Amino acid sequence: DDLSVDLEKEKTIVNGLQSQQKKFDATLAKERERSEGLEGERDSLDKKCRDLESKVLNLQGELEETNEKLLDSERIRKQQAAELAELMESKDDAGKNVHELEKSKRALENLVQEQKVQLEELEDELQVTEDGKLRLEVNMQAMKANYERELTSRDEAAEEKRRQILKQLRELEQEIEDERKQRSSVR
Numbered sequence: 806d807d808l809s810v811d812l813e814k815e816k817t818i819v820n821g822l823q824s825q826q827k828k829f830d831a832t833l834a835k836e837r838e839r840s841e842g843l844e845g846e847r848d849s850l851d852k853k854c855r856d857l858e859s860k861v862l863n864l865q866g867e868l869e870e871t872n873e874k875l876l877d878s879e880r881i882r883k884q885q886a887a888e889l890a891e892l893m894e895s896k897d898d899a900g901k902n903v904h905e906l907e908k909s910k911r912a913l914e915n916l917v918q919e920q921k922v923q924l925e926e927l928e929d930e931l932q933v934t935e936d937g938k939l940r941l942e943v944n945m946q947a948m949k950a951n952y953e954r955e956l957t958s959r960d961e962a963a964e965e966k967r968r969q970i971l972k973q974l975r976e977l978e979q980e981i982e983d984e985r986k987q988r989s990s991v992r
Contacts, residue, residue: 811984818977822970829966836959843952850945857938864931871927875920882913 889906 808988815977815981822973822977825970829963829970833963836963840952840956840959843948843955847945847949847952850941850948854938854941854945857934857941861931861934861938864927864934868924868927868931871920871924875917875924878913878917878920882910882917885910885913 885906889910892906
């Protein structure tokens with residue numbers, strides 16, 4: 806009869822440990838799911854960062870191309886201004902040519918001014934994009950550090966819980982073994 810009572814106690818303890826193990830497994834599964842969610846978010850931020858880097862490179866290319874066009878336009882304007890000055894010095898009956906050259910000069914100066922404005926706009930857009938990229942990188946680093954801290958904390962908690970359960974299990978096994986020895990010595 807005492808044996809039956811002891812057996813029931815042991816079954817109750819084992820059932821309690823099994824229940825704790827199930828709760829631990831459920832918590833572990835929940836944390837893994839959360840970890841996967843954070844990894845997905847990190848991947849999304851990585852993609853945004855790559856997209857911004859690509860946009861920065863494209864804008865830098867456009868900026869270089871516009872700078873080259875601006876330099877070409879400036880060179881052409883200077884060349885035509887020199888030609889105009891040369892023609893005006895010669896003062897032959899080139900009044901018509903002078904008028905056309907002045908008209909071309911104004912058109913080129915307008916073109917140069919437009920390209921300067923375009924260049925400034927591209928530089929502003931590039932700055933905004935680089936600022937956004939920098940903010941995104943800072944946020945991503947903070948999220949990564951937070952994710953790693955949480956993961957380490959969960960791993961430590963899980964390991965501590967596992968150690969506690971193993972300790973309880975060893976204690977129960979020892980109690981069972983002690984009872985067996987006690988019963989065998991009573992017989």
